[in-house]
Amino acid sequence: xxLSPEVRSLVQSTRQAARILAKAxxxxxxxxxxxxxxxxxxxxxxxxxxxxxxxxxAEVANLSTALIGRLKLDxxxxxxxxxxxxxxxxxxxxxxxxxxHRELDQDLVLxxxxxxxxxxxxxxxxxxxxxxxxVSLAIKSGNGLLLKGGSEAIRSCEAxxxxxxxxxxxxxxxxxxxQLLTTRAEILEILAMDKEIxxxxxxxxxxxxRYIQANTRIPVLGHADGICHLYIDQSANLAQAIAVTVDSKxxxxxxxxxxxxxxxxxxxxxxxxxxxxxxxxxxxxRGCERTLKILPNIQAATEEDWQTEYCDLILAIKTxxxxxxxxxxxxxxxxxxxxxxxxxxxxxxxxxxxxVDAAGVxxxxxxxxxxxFRYGFGAEVGISTQKMPPRGPVGLEGLVxxxxxxxxxxxxxxxxxxxxxxxxxxxxxx
Amino acid sequence: xxLSPEVRSLVQSTRQAARILAKAxxxxxxxxxxxxxxxxxxxxxxxxxxxxxxxxxAEVANLSTALIGRLKLDxxxxxxxxxxxxxxxxxxxxxxxxxxHRELDQDLVLxxxxxxxxxxxxxxxxxxxxxxxxVSLAIKSGNGLLLKGGSEAIRSCEAxxxxxxxxxxxxxxxxxxxQLLTTRAEILEILAMDKEIxxxxxxxxxxxxRYIQANTRIPVLGHADGICHLYIDQSANLAQAIAVTVDSKxxxxxxxxxxxxxxxxxxxxxxxxxxxxxxxxxxxxRGCERTLKILPNIQAATEEDWQTEYCDLILAIKTxxxxxxxxxxxxxxxxxxxxxxxxxxxxxxxxxxxxVDAAGVxxxxxxxxxxxFRYGFGAEVGISTQKMPPRGPVGLEGLVxxxxxxxxxxxxxxxxxxxxxxxxxxxxxx
Numbered sequence: 001x002x003l004s005p006e007v008r009s010l011v012q013s014t015r016q017a018a019r020i021l022a023k024a025x026x027x028x029x030x031x032x033x034x035x036x037x038x039x040x041x042x043x044x045x046x047x048x049x050x051x052x053x054x055x056x057x058a059e060v061a062n063l064s065t066a067l068i069g070r071l072k073l074d075x076x077x078x079x080x081x082x083x084x085x086x087x088x089x090x091x092x093x094x095x096x097x098x099x100x101h102r103e104l105d106q107d108l109v110l111x112x113x114x115x116x117x118x119x120x121x122x123x124x125x126x127x128x129x130x131x132x133x134x135v136s137l138a139i140k141s142g143n144g145l146l147l148k149g150g151s152e153a154i155r156s157c158e159a160x161x162x163x164x165x166x167x168x169x170x171x172x173x174x175x176x177x178x179q180l181l182t183t184r185a186e187i188l189e190i191l192a193m194d195k196e197i198x199x200x201x202x203x204x205x206x207x208x209x210r211y212i213q214a215n216t217r218i219p220v221l222g223h224a225d226g227i228c229h230l231y232i233d234q235s236a237n238l239a240q241a242i243a244v245t246v247d248s249k250x251x252x253x254x255x256x257x258x259x260x261x262x263x264x265x266x267x268x269x270x271x272x273x274x275x276x277x278x279x280x281x282x283x284x285x286r287g288c289e290r291t292l293k294i295l296p297n298i299q300a301a302t303e304e305d306w307q308t309e310y311c312d313l314i315l316a317i318k319t320x321x322x323x324x325x326x327x328x329x330x331x332x333x334x335x336x337x338x339x340x341x342x343x344x345x346x347x348x349x350x351x352x353x354x355x356v357d358a359a360g361v362x363x364x365x366x367x368x369x370x371x372x373f374r375y376g377f378g379a380e381v382g383i384s385t386q387k388m389p390p391r392g393p394v395g396l397e398g399l400v401x402x403x404x405x406x407x408x409x410x411x412x413x414x415x416x417x418x419x420x421x422x423x424x425x426x427x428x429x430x
Numbered sequence: 431x432x433l434s435p436e437v438r439s440l441v442q443s444t445r446q447a448a449r450i451l452a453k454a455x456x457x458x459x460x461x462x463x464x465x466x467x468x469x470x471x472x473x474x475x476x477x478x479x480x481x482x483x484x485x486x487x488a489e490v491a492n493l494s495t496a497l498i499g500r501l502k503l504d505x506x507x508x509x510x511x512x513x514x515x516x517x518x519x520x521x522x523x524x525x526x527x528x529x530x531h532r533e534l535d536q537d538l539v540l541x542x543x544x545x546x547x548x549x550x551x552x553x554x555x556x557x558x559x560x561x562x563x564x565v566s567l568a569i570k571s572g573n574g575l576l577l578k579g580g581s582e583a584i585r586s587c588e589a590x591x592x593x594x595x596x597x598x599x600x601x602x603x604x605x606x607x608x609q610l611l612t613t614r615a616e617i618l619e620i621l622a623m624d625k626e627i628x629x630x631x632x633x634x635x636x637x638x639x640r641y642i643q644a645n646t647r648i649p650v651l652g653h654a655d656g657i658c659h660l661y662i663d664q665s666a667n668l669a670q671a672i673a674v675t676v677d678s679k680x681x682x683x684x685x686x687x688x689x690x691x692x693x694x695x696x697x698x699x700x701x702x703x704x705x706x707x708x709x710x711x712x713x714x715x716r717g718c719e720r721t722l723k724i725l726p727n728i729q730a731a732t733e734e735d736w737q738t739e740y741c742d743l744i745l746a747i748k749t750x751x752x753x754x755x756x757x758x759x760x761x762x763x764x765x766x767x768x769x770x771x772x773x774x775x776x777x778x779x780x781x782x783x784x785x786v787d788a789a790g791v792x793x794x795x796x797x798x799x800x801x802x803f804r805y806g807f808g809a810e811v812g813i814s815t816q817k818m819p820p821r822g823p824v825g826l827e828g829l830v831x832x833x834x835x836x837x838x839x840x841x842x843x844x845x846x847x848x849x850x851x852x853x854x855x856x857x858x859x860x
Binding site: 019022023102104108110117118198199219237239240243244246247248251252349353354355357358359360361362363364365366368369370374375376386387388389391392393401402403404405406407408409410411412413414416417424426 | 449452453532534538540547548628629649667670673674676677678681682779783784785787788789790791792793794795796798799800804805806816817818819821822823831832833834835836837838839840841842843844846847854856
């Protein structure tokens with residue numbers, strides 16, 4: 001597609017500003033975050049007013065209650081939003097980390113150092129509080145940022161970005177480093193800029209993520225599906241199995257790390273299934289044939305159920321022959337997100353964790369722990385279900401890459417080849 | 431596209447065999463490599479005979495001298511090929527490396543461990559000695575492998591794979607883990623299998639790489655272009671500048687890390703350019719207007735020259751105003767591969783290495799050092815010019831990913847949220 005001169009020039013100014021940000025030291029970046037937090041606090045009334053206007057329009061437009069819930073900024077959410085900026089500020093600097101330091105030969109020294117990706121594009125829906133979090137992560141990691149929010153949150157996002165600009169204006173960092181895009185046409189333009197944008201992070205529905213993955217050559221950090229399973233082995237502690245099932249399904253059913261399918265070993269199905277059904281009466285169960293023999297009043301599961309992320313209080317149940325069958329089912333239907341086993345048998349747990357192909361393989365705990373904050377990353381940029389790193393919950397690490405720097409005093413390769421070739425020392429340094 | 435049942439079943443058998451290989455311990459994998467090396471040695475005569483047949487067909491088909499050179503297996507190449515298998519064997523095990531070991535709370539421990547990608551597809555041209563190297567890397571890293579070589583090397587590749595199978599037959603590793611594909615139609619089928627294949631590594635011409643990148647959703651490890659630059663700053667040591675220019679251009683002109691464009695600071699152009707032209711009379715020079723004033727007898731460079739990877743003894747030369755202009759030119763035309771500066775000014779070097787956007791930024795040494803073996807990786811899986819890791823020369827690290835393993839004793843997330851929420855300890859362990 002042909003890019004409009006406006007968008008091209010906007011992205012170029014972001015890229016230019018990002019180059020300068022990339023050189024800012026850790027203190028400058030952290031100070032900018034603190035100034036942004038202060039400015040947000042000062043403009044709280046204006047931001048909440050803008051949010052009120054968005055909410056009014058959302059009601060007029062008859063948007064879903066769930067969406068309005070995500071759109072709404074109340075006092076508590078606002079405070080969490082500002083605290084989030086300061087949390088990112090406190091994280092370790094992700095830039096300039098030395099991953100390799102090696103003498104190749106005398107006075108020829110290789111370093112691998114982390115550096116920013118360049119320009120990151122974020123496309124998100126509804127939640128205006130995502131703006132300040134994403135901006136903080138981008139500044140902390142030295143990246144330029146193109147933000148495209150949903151039209152339903154436009155007034156809130158603009159008010160938040162205005163406060164961010166006023167915070168940045170007090171620093172040496174150019175405000176161009178952050179750009180808020182407001183029209184839908186700009187999404188398509190952004191997706192086409194694979195030379196100018198280094199990473200796209202979609203935050204929203206599975207449909208949004210799938211659409212973006214299918215329409216860009218830029219790397220995408222995200223996941224379209226979260227079809228997670230919990231397998232209850234025959235040697236499970238049943239009380240534990242019930243508690244973990246209830247938590248994995250009901251603690252936050254619309255989360256991507258909630259389970260969609262429960263797999264149960266045939267030997268304990270008759271004992272376990274009635275108990276788990278009783279423990280979560282609010283969940284609509286769907287069972288395979290063998291499960292229906294034990295729970296005759298639930299709906300029958302179809303092939304489609306094994307492939308569905310309900311994002312709701314619905315759970316498919318399959319009674320399986322053994323550990324092997326459970327692993328096969330997961331490797332066939334799982335989305336490589338998070339998979340868990342409940343068992344007292346260490347050997348079965350080991351086999352499960354080895355053979356299940358997923359970013360997270362858990363033993364005797366809830367799948368809901370799959371999260372950047374719970375893992376201790378201090379922030380979550382996204383969760384990736386791709387096979388290549390970064391996979392699983394991704395913290396600031398996902399916004400940086402590295403460069404190899406090699407310093408010499410005139411070395412040439414000709415001296416390291418042929419008959420009287422010099423040899424490399426390959427000595428790792430401190 | 432619809433996949434033929436034959437290819438689908440072949441890939442599934444590779445995937446299955448790879449799952450078992452992934453569980454093999456380091457010793458088993460290393461032993462397999464040694465058995466393969468022995469079998470190659472024993473079948474040397476048969477392999478060289480098959481190569482003779484390929485060479486005869488290549489002559490009949492009037493293939494280029496360069497291609498025939500790459501196709502040809504002589505005694506020295508054969509020995510290097512077998513030594514290469516043993517070199518991979520000696521590398522550190524890339525699997526099971528613990529990257530994170532963290533207590534999230536009491537008895538809730540997170541580990542991040544490296545594991546194989548799964549199934550890797552390699553599409554290469556001509557060089558039959560690539561087969562044993564790639565097979566060794568795949569076995570060492572626990573991955574299944576689909577090999578698609580060029581038709582011109584088919585007899586040599588089949589003979590080598592036969593020896594590899596006979597080596598593997600003496601181990602617990604199923605031969606299905608390695609598959610040699612022989613028809614061109616299979617390439618398209620492989621590229622469509624984004625659910626079954628985890629990484630594609632193209633080894634061959636820029637056209638091959640570009641074709642593959644444009645026709646698959648599978649991650650591709652490789653680079654289509656290697657447009658590298660050398661910038662001679664005004665404070666360069668001229669003798670060093672000349673030696674590094676000659677090496678970077680002529681030591682192996684068809685390599686991707688050879689330079690295509692030389693940038694020279696205007697203040698020393700009149701002194702430097704005649705000397706460098708004299709130092710490499712075999713190189714065809716093309717210059718910008720200012721360069722032509724100093725070297726009036728060389729060809730004029732056009733816009734196209736700045737965008738061209740010659741892979742030949744041709745060098746474009748541009749006289750630039752200053753360091754800033756050199757960096758701008760590189761960031762506009764470079765392929766993010768390897769870029770070098772020659773200067774005695776540490777500050778200029780620092781700015782160059784910070785601002786140039788490339789996998790490798792070098793100071794006072796030849797661009798030809800950008801190579802997995804020279805970096806001390808012991809092997810080179812490929813060189814990536816993408817921004818996301820892995821970038822630059824990629825060793826065995828490029829064939830592994832990681833999994834998060836979380837072990838608990840029944841923990842649920844509900845206890846870590848709400849009013850009386852437990853807090854995480856997030857304590858890094860040994």
